[in-house]
Amino acid sequence: MSRSILAAVAVEPGVTALREVALPEPDPASGLLKVEITGVCGSDWGFYHNLPKARGAVILGHETVGVIDRAGTQALQRWGLREGDRVALEEYVPCGHCEFCRTGEFRLCEATDWRRGGLRYGATPLDVAPGLWGGYAQYQFLHPATVFHRVPDRVSGRHAALALPLANGIEWTYLQGGAGPGDIVIIQGPGQQGLACVVAAREAGASKIIVTGLGTPTDRLRLDLALRLGAHHAIDIEEHDLLETVADLTGGHMGDLVIDCASGGTQSVVSAVQLARKRGRIILGGQKRKPVPEFESDQVIAKFLTVKGMRGHSYQSVELALELIAEDRHGVTAMSTHGFALADTDRALRTLVGEGEAAAVHCTVDPWR
The missing domain is CATH 3.90.180.10 (Medium-chain alcohol dehydrogenases, catalytic domain)
Known part of the structure; x- marks a missing residue:
C-alpha cells in the first residue's frame, strides 16, 4: 500500500x-x-x-x-x-x-x-x-x-x-592545488569553500595560510573562524591594501598557491594573478557568472603560472x-x-x-x- x-x-x-x-x-x-x-x-x-x-x-x-x-x-x-x-x-x-x-x-x-x-x-x-x-x-x-x-x-x-564542502577544499587545495609543507597558501573568500581550503592547507602542512575577505559582519565572523581553523593571517581587503599586506606578510615572496573561492565580484580573478609568485599555482573555484574584467593576461606567461578551473570534488x-x-x-x-x-x-x-x-x-x- x-x-x-x-x-x-x-x-x-x-x-x-x-x-x-x-x-x-x-x-x-x-x-x-x-x-x-x-x-x-x-x-x-x-x-x-x-x-x-x-x-x-x-x-x-x-x-x-x-x-x-x-x-x-x-x-x-x-x-x-x-x-x-x-x-x-x-x-x-x-x-x-x-x-x-x-x-x-x-x-x-x-x-x-x-x-x-x-x-x-x-x-x-x-x-x-x-x-x-x-x-x-x-x-x-x-x-x-x-x-x-x-x-x-x-x-x-x-x-x-x-x-562535500570540506571535500571541495581538499580537492582544490591538496589534490589539484598541490599544497604541501613550506607552501604559502592564499585563499580569497572566507565562505564554506574558503574555510574548507584553510583546513586542507593546514592538513597539508602549509607554512603560511592567508585568508582574505570583506569588512561585512558575516565575513568578519568567518575570518575569525578561519584563524581558529588554522589560518595564520586574515585580511579585511576593505581596510588594508591586499597586495601590499600580502607582500609584507610573506617578505615579498607572495603565494605559492592562490585559491579564489570568492563568489561575488570578478576582481578576485585579477588579484589571484597578482598574488601568485613566479611558478605559482592558481585555483579558480568561485563562480562569478559574469565576465571577468580585462587584466594583463601576459602576467600568466611572464610568471610561468599554472591556472586551473575547479569543478567540485x-x-x-x-x-x-x-x-x-x-x-x-x-x-x-x-x-x-x-x-x-x-x-x-x-x-x-x-x-x-x-x-x-x-x-x-x-x-x-x-x-x-
Whole structure:
C-alpha cells in the first residue's frame, strides 16, 4: 500500500512549499534512503533564487546523509552495501561507462549535467519519476548509479553533512592545488569553500595560510573562524591594501598557491594573478557568472603560472573529508553552525546568504524535526 512523505519543494524562484510526495517502491536496481539530515550548499541558493521555469518544481538539497531504508538485490550487490547502512551521497548521478566515469572523473560525466537534461541530486525536477531527487525530504530515491560513502556511527549527521564542502577544499587545495609543507597558501573568500581550503592547507602542512575577505559582519565572523581553523593571517581587503599586506606578510615572496573561492565580484580573478609568485599555482573555484574584467593576461606567461578551473570534488576527496570530520581534526566541526526543521527550509537557504539567522557558515535541514 503506497504512502506519502513530506518534502520541502521549491515551487518557484525563492518560494518553498511543504508537500506530501508519494513514496515509490524501489525496483531490483534502485533503493530508498531514509534521510537523516541534509546540508545547505551555496549552489542551492543559486538554483533556488533563479529556478528555471521550464524545469518546474524541484526538491533541492544534495549534501545528504541517511540510512538505506530498502533496496533491490541488484542494487545492493552493485553498491556493495546492505539495508541499514549509514551513508553520505554525492550529488552526481553518472552514466558509469563514458571516458570520464571509466577514469574516475565521473563529476565531468555529461549525464550529471542538469542543464542538458542529465540527472543530479538536488537539481532534478519533481516530475521526473519517481520525483524524490533531493535531500530536503524525509526520503530520497536512490538511482542505480548513486555514489555512496560510508559514514561511521560515531559521527553526527550534522557533522557528516560537511563532507562535500570540506571535500571541495581538499580537492582544490591538496589534490589539484598541490599544497604541501613550506607552501604559502592564499585563499580569497572566507565562505564554506574558503574555510574548507584553510583546513586542507593546514592538513597539508602549509607554512603560511592567508585568508582574505570583506569588512561585512558575516565575513568578519568567518575570518575569525578561519584563524581558529588554522589560518595564520586574515585580511579585511576593505581596510588594508591586499597586495601590499600580502607582500609584507610573506617578505615579498607572495603565494605559492592562490585559491579564489570568492563568489561575488570578478576582481578576485585579477588579484589571484597578482598574488601568485613566479611558478605559482592558481585555483579558480568561485563562480562569478559574469565576465571577468580585462587584466594583463601576459602576467600568466611572464610568471610561468599554472591556472586551473575547479569543478567540485572527487571520490577520494570525500573519503578524506569524512576522515577529518570523524577525528574533528583542526576543529573542523565548528563550521557547522545552524540546524533547521524541514518546514524552515526557506529560512535555511536564506540564512546561508545573510537573509536569515546571523553568523552562519554551514547550515543543515533535519526532515524529521
